[in-house]
Amino acid sequence: MDYSSKIARHVAGIPRSGIRDFFELVQGREGVISLGVGEPDFVTPWHIREAAIYSLEKGQTTYTSNLGLLSLRKAISRYVGGFFDVSYDAATEVLVTVGVSEAIDLALRALLNPGEEVIYHEPCYVSYSPSIVMAYGKAVSVETCKEDGFSLKPEKLAAAITPQSRVLMLNFPTNPTGAVASQEDLEGIAKLCIEHDLIVLTDEIYSELRYDGVKHVSIASLPGMKERTILLHGFSKAFAMTGFRLGYACAPQPIIEAMMKIHQYSMLCAPIMSQNAALEALENGTPAMLEMRESYHHRRDFMVKRLNEIGLSCHTPGGAFYVFPDIRSTGLSSKEFATRLLEAENVAAVPGSAFGHSGEGFLRCCYATAFDDLRVAMDKMERFVGTL
């Protein structure tokens, strides 16, 4: 059978993820030190795991409300109110989802009519452009650069806005660059969104992981923005809960209602044991989260210092757990650099080009890896760069 005619055209047209290509290269090699994994190296704190076990023991194995357990939504509303300084009504403005990934999909499907444009800043997480395409939208990327610390500059955004623009996607701190947006940039972006009547989809998954004592600011908290912002957040990164697959969306009631319509028919609800674990994370997880953040902070400082010593110029990322060194001085493409580094020294890092054209010339190194391994990886990278 000719399957190519059976797969929907807009799905067939989505290219394979660059991360997956590279992952297959790494697999099957022994003794690789991987700086390529985009998740915490901590196991979920025990009290959170225990809460999930306890809920199973007590027989809590049913569906929950489509929106999620009310107790969890109330805890989310309290947490978001305190952390982001934006208040949402737990009963009508919070939706619990299966990770932020589902929330992004729901939001795009709820907002877009075919052909409408969604603007996002690049380099970015690999799912953004495909998610837009799968929701029949048109993905419009705005390239960011090292000189701007990979933040989105309002002037660059302004140049990308057309009469078809409907949504702006933001992700600060950013995967893969660790970039953060200054208050000034956020205000400029907010002004443009109000002027052009855009809805903002802000993926705040790394927002707890801000360093140097800087308080995170979400665009949702700026004047006039709550009414046009969908704030997406989850538990994976800050609480080391990737496998629990739990996220949430906070937005005005009509938008949550529209997202819920899709969620109730495709997912019904997020798993109850994950919801119970998340409730424990919000109620008692902050001390463990702060300890993990401290540990990432030390490792970030080490990586930035070593990469610059090696001669791979690297900006100091304000958040997340990635550094994004510039490898253009070696004359190699990012794919060549990553492949040859893997072959010569068994160190895996993801080519920047996997995160969009503007990632070319860079490498994503995740430092959520044991400190001793980071030290060895940097020594190996130094030796490799010396041979070029």
Next chain:
Amino acid sequence: MPTDPLLQLLRSKARHTDAELAELLSLSPAQVQERIAAWEKDGTILGYQAVTDPELAEAGNVSAFIEVKLTPERGGGFDRLAMRIARFDQVASCYLASGGYDLMVVVEGKDLRDVARFVSEKLSTLDGVLSTATHFRLKTYKEKGFLFDHEARSERLAVAP
């Protein structure tokens, strides 16, 4: 089996450098490193930490000794439940004991309420926990071999008959 002299030295003071340890035991620093690495790997050495006076280092913190009675399970006895309790960050030590109760659990918290909440919400709600008896620590006289007698430590004479 007598305790290895290197291990004995580390148990009294873990902050010796490898060079100092090598000198004290007439070994090479490489031999010291190798043996310590082997102990760390096989679990003989579990970790290193400073022994502190809680009144000076963690003012306001409280500890409690909790006697816990459990229902043993088929197959594993007390182990599964004991490990589940031991994994909580608040639990500093956890021992199976002979006598009138089964587990001695040492819990640390930032105040009385913190410990009380742990006992009432986490510990006593577990299936298999039959009862708990909580004893708060009032004063410490000795910890991990170190006496708490700051005033009494008298200076030795420089020269003595």
